Amino acid sequence: MAAYFSIILVIVTLVSGLIWAIDAFMFAPKRKQALAIAEQEKALTDEAKEKILQEPVVVETAHSIFPVIAFVLVLRSFLYEPFQIPSGSMMPTLLVGDFILVEKFSYGIKDPVWRSKLVETGEPKRGDIAVFKYPENPKIDYIKRVIGLPGDRVVYRNKHLYIQPACKDGENKCPGLEIVDRTEVNRGEFSQDGFPMLRYTEHLGKVDHDILINPARGEMLQAYFRQPNTQPYEFIVPKGHYFMMGDNRDNSLDSRFWGFVPEANLVGKAVAIWISFEFDRTDADFLPKWVPTGVRFNRVGGLK
Known part of the structure; x- marks a missing residue:
């Protein structure tokens, strides 16, 4: 089970990191551009701005878990690992x-x-x-x-x-x-x-x-x-x-x-x-x- 856990941890880290990176370089700039255009047309409330900039659920999840599991991966793979x-x-x-x-x-x-x-x-x-x-x-x-x-x-x-x-x-x-x-x-x-x-x-x-x-x-x-x-x-x-x-x-x-x-x-x-x-x-x-x-x-x- 430990070997499978290592593989799963690597896969989840890579996938979540890739999703986060693609969004950061491709889709996040487009959302900011859409916000700028909308603000030129009319004044927006904070709620409206937040809605335009809101990340998709998949991206938000990847954004949240990637730093945590990346830290766990480095700690467990190269530094210390607990065993029973x-x-x-x-x-x-x-x-x-x-x-x-x-x-x-x-x-x-x-x-x-x-x-x-x-x-x-x-x-x-x-x-x-x-x-x-x-x-x-x-x-x-x-x-x-x-x-x-x-x-x-x-x-x-x-x-x-x-x-x-x-x-x-x-x-x-x-x-x-x-x-x-x-x-x-x-x-x-x-x-x-x-x-x-x-x-x-x-x-x-x-x-x-x-x-x-x-x-x-x-x-x-x-x-x-x-x-x-x-x-x-x-x-x-x-x-x-x-x-x-x-x-x-x-x-x-x-x-x-x-x-x-x-x-x-x-x-x-x-x-x-x-x-x-x-x-x-x-x-x-x-x-x-x-x-x-x-x-x-x-x-x-x-x-x-």
Whole structure:
């Protein structure tokens, strides 16, 4: 729906702007000329003058909406776009009901229809929370954390994350495979199917962020994405691609299962929660489930 909305927004902006421009250069001068002729013939009341200069309904509508939707188009396409978190795959960092702000220019300025990169502005960094087009269905937006950069070797084994950064040009000694350190925060703050989950602070390069591990759930190696000549738990990130994972490690459909995210699929970097709603209604409640039960003001702010 987001992709269709972008196209519709562009079309409405172009059509309304075109209608406004044609009227301004062709028909508005004719109405002014008609007013001048009428005033030469006789004195006119203000009401009569207004009637002669009055814009057609279509033009008046275009005149009213064009500045607004043009501003929305520029803001949404090139600067910031709001997104809603629909699932718990990024818990505890992001909860269902969080509304986030995505910085669209973090990974390059792209046109809003064909998504061709117009200006280079930066690349994803390890630890970024990124929104991207799901590779298997680009109509769907996904949000995950950037774990592997192009050329990296990523290993996820026994619920521990290991990374071997890509060897840079000119380096005589390439970095080795190292475990990503993590510190236990608590047990049982979150649970799944009655089992307490473990909360850790993971130290991913310069970014410290929290993750969840469900000790009662086994690893699904048989469902992992497979690359030729690699182990089932090993991933070599191709050039121009990124490896993404959810912070809720045992409840996230991510690169472990469907592969890598092409650079062209990147939408932007999640930078803040601008509002967060609670949705605790059940089928027995009078109001529908999509009506919020409260606002989590303590969650509003920047992301890490």
